[in-house]
Amino acid sequence: MKESTNNVRPNGSPEQSAVPVERLQQQILCAEGFRSRPPGNRGNSRRSDGAAMADDLRNSGVRYRRLFEVAQDGILMLDASTGLITDVNPFLMHLLGYSHEELVGKALWEIGLLKDIAAAKAAFQELQANNYGRYDNLPLKSKGGLSVNVEVVGNVYNDNGETVIQCNIRDITQRKHAEKSGQRLRQAHKMEAVGQLAGGLAHDFNNLLGVILGYCEILGERPDLTEPARKMIAEIHNAGTTGKNLTQRLLAFSRRQALKPVLLDLNEAVNRTVVMLNRLLGDNVTLVSVLNGSLGTIEADPSQIDQVLMNLAINARDAMPKGGTISIITSNVDIDEASAALYPPISPGRYVMMTVSDTGIGMNLDTQSHIFEPFFSTKAPGSGTGLGLSTVFGIVKQSGGTIGVYSELGHGTSFRIRFPRCDRAPAVLQPATEIPLRGGSETILLVDDSNPLRQLTRMFLETFGYTVLDSGDSGEALRMAAEHPGPLPLMITDVVMPGFSGPMLAEKLASTRPEIRVLYTSGYTAEEFSQDVSPGDDSAFLTKPFSRDDLVRKVRELLDVPVPPARRDSSVRLAG
Numbered sequence: 001m002k003e004s005t006n007n008v009r010p011n012g013s014p015e016q017s018a019v020p021v022e023r024l025q026q027q028i029l030c031a032e033g034f035r036s037r038p039p040g041n042r043g044n045s046r047r048s049d050g051a052a053m054a055d056d057l058r059n060s061g062v063r064y065r066r067l068f069e070v071a072q073d074g075i076l077m078l079d080a081s082t083g084l085i086t087d088v089n090p091f092l093m094h095l096l097g098y099s100h101e102e103l104v105g106k107a108l109w110e111i112g113l114l115k116d117i118a119a120a121k122a123a124f125q126e127l128q129a130n131n132y133g134r135y136d137n138l139p140l141k142s143k144g145g146l147s148v149n150v151e152v153v154g155n156v157y158n159d160n161g162e163t164v165i166q167c168n169i170r171d172i173t174q175r176k177h178a179e180k181s182g183q184r185l186r187q188a189h190k191m192e193a194v195g196q197l198a199g200g201l202a203h204d205f206n207n208l209l210g211v212i213l214g215y216c217e218i219l220g221e222r223p224d225l226t227e228p229a230r231k232m233i234a235e236i237h238n239a240g241t242t243g244k245n246l247t248q249r250l251l252a253f254s255r256r257q258a259l260k261p262v263l264l265d266l267n268e269a270v271n272r273t274v275v276m277l278n279r280l281l282g283d284n285v286t287l288v289s290v291l292n293g294s295l296g297t298i299e300a301d302p303s304q305i306d307q308v309l310m311n312l313a314i315n316a317r318d319a320m321p322k323g324g325t326i327s328i329i330t331s332n333v334d335i336d337e338a339s340a341a342l343y344p345p346i347s348p349g350r351y352v353m354m355t356v357s358d359t360g361i362g363m364n365l366d367t368q369s370h371i372f373e374p375f376f377s378t379k380a381p382g383s384g385t386g387l388g389l390s391t392v393f394g395i396v397k398q399s400g401g402t403i404g405v406y407s408e409l410g411h412g413t414s415f416r417i418r419f420p421r422c423d424r425a426p427a428v429l430q431p432a433t434e435i436p437l438r439g440g441s442e443t444i445l446l447v448d449d450s451n452p453l454r455q456l457t458r459m460f461l462e463t464f465g466y467t468v469l470d471s472g473d474s475g476e477a478l479r480m481a482a483e484h485p486g487p488l489p490l491m492i493t494d495v496v497m498p499g500f501s502g503p504m505l506a507e508k509l510a511s512t513r514p515e516i517r518v519l520y521t522s523g524y525t526a527e528e529f530s531q532d533v534s535p536g537d538d539s540a541f542l543t544k545p546f547s548r549d550d551l552v553r554k555v556r557e558l559l560d561v562p563v564p565p566a567r568r569d570s571s572v573r574l575a576g
């Protein structure tokens, strides 16, 4: 029998020449805690050493077989010269769903266990050449077609004159799933942190942009302006508007937009957007929609759903420079506990799913892992801000949904969005009516801790005839309200302020001035709204930066409501 040599390769893996099987059995038995009889303990036996050795050998053979049978890892024995399977243990048969007869006598690549036949043959040749092989992640396919990820260690040794390969196979499917779930959770935390940052920045920018845009509006209307000055003001206004759009998208990403969710038929939203998209997409792009006739209702802001569709469709168009097809498919899907566990953060439940697919260039895995991050773009400088998908991500999340991407380079991309399904009928959407620009003579309490913005708002209101009591401090605002002798039908207040927040101020005022209506202004939705106090009506919120006309219309609209709206049943969803 050949002696074994166990060297260690530079990479740390043992390099083995054919090891005698008895030595290997002995090693296994010792490792498993079986004690073999000490060599010196045979003195009392009348039997010859030869018979005792035969006994030892038989016993160790039985034990070895038992280990093979009860092992909780798969063990596969191959003929080292042909690659044919010579034995397989019950664990592996159970794992892969094959019987002993179906496996023994076949080569690995004949059975269809390994999808990649060429790779399987190459691995076998490597084993033959090196007497050792380790494969950390082999995707096998069970007889039932299920994918099983395994880790394989193959050793070549000599078994009674025959060279065999023993493959120890460990099922790592659960470990892989856990790793994937961990990756998804880490990604979710990263997005959360970036969202916080983006939301904070957007908040401060909104106040600044409000002042820039507001004074541009006032200046632009002055009759004494020279033409060049008017043009310069228009340029400042344009730049400010671009900034406003950017901040809006950042806010959408950080899920701090003020949404106006309604019960919505997603099919209707798709049909409405398809009309617009057909004009935008160009002749070489075909748009197909396959809409489920009994689709459940979702709760979302219609204008935001339009945004989602527009962004996805425009990205799809850009990914198909030579043309192609975009398909939008809607369906109902139910997700059970088991599926939800595999795809965090999806929870089990009933969903309405919208899939937007294209036949474009696709994306590699690295690109896919960044696409929802703000400012990530692979487009040429100046062609993309990298905020399209971040906006989509934020809108979907704020609406209680989830989004996933499936893409292959050269084979197109598919986005799947799932919204929670509700059983109520969709609301009938009324077309927006244009409210005339009208002022009034009422007295308005104005509270905002940003001085320049408060002065500007005051100027807007006074231009339209209102009397304004203004303060940058909520405590002082309460005193002003108490001291004001006449009626005070409206308060316009910022949401986040030092001292009392806007909603807290409104609560305090409600006891002394029950008639007061409240118009909240905010650059973003504040935590205060989501926690305890919500504005009373969907018309009682104005997103910063607002234009003079938006403000004046909203003010008149509120003042004209005969009964103050009940503040607590809001239809504005704020903060996600």
Ligand SMILES: Nc1ncnc2c1ncn2[C@@H]1O[C@H](COP(=O)(O)OP(=O)(O)OP(=O)(O)O)[C@@H](O)[C@H]1O
Binding pocket: 311, 315, 316, 319, 358, 360, 361, 362, 363, 367, 371, 376, 377, 378, 379, 383, 384, 385, 386, 387, 388, 389, 390, 412, 413
């Ligand atoms: N359907 C798609 N096919 C291939 N790649 C896509 C697709 N959709 C998005 N991407 C990739 O994701 C990146 C980010 O998309 P996102 O919409 O956020 O930004 P953008 O399109 O580059 O710029 P913006 O939308 O702000 O104009 C894109 O630059 C592109 O690389």
Ligand SMILES: [Mg+2]
Binding pocket: 311, 314, 315, 384, 387, 388, 389
């Ligand atoms: Mg885009």
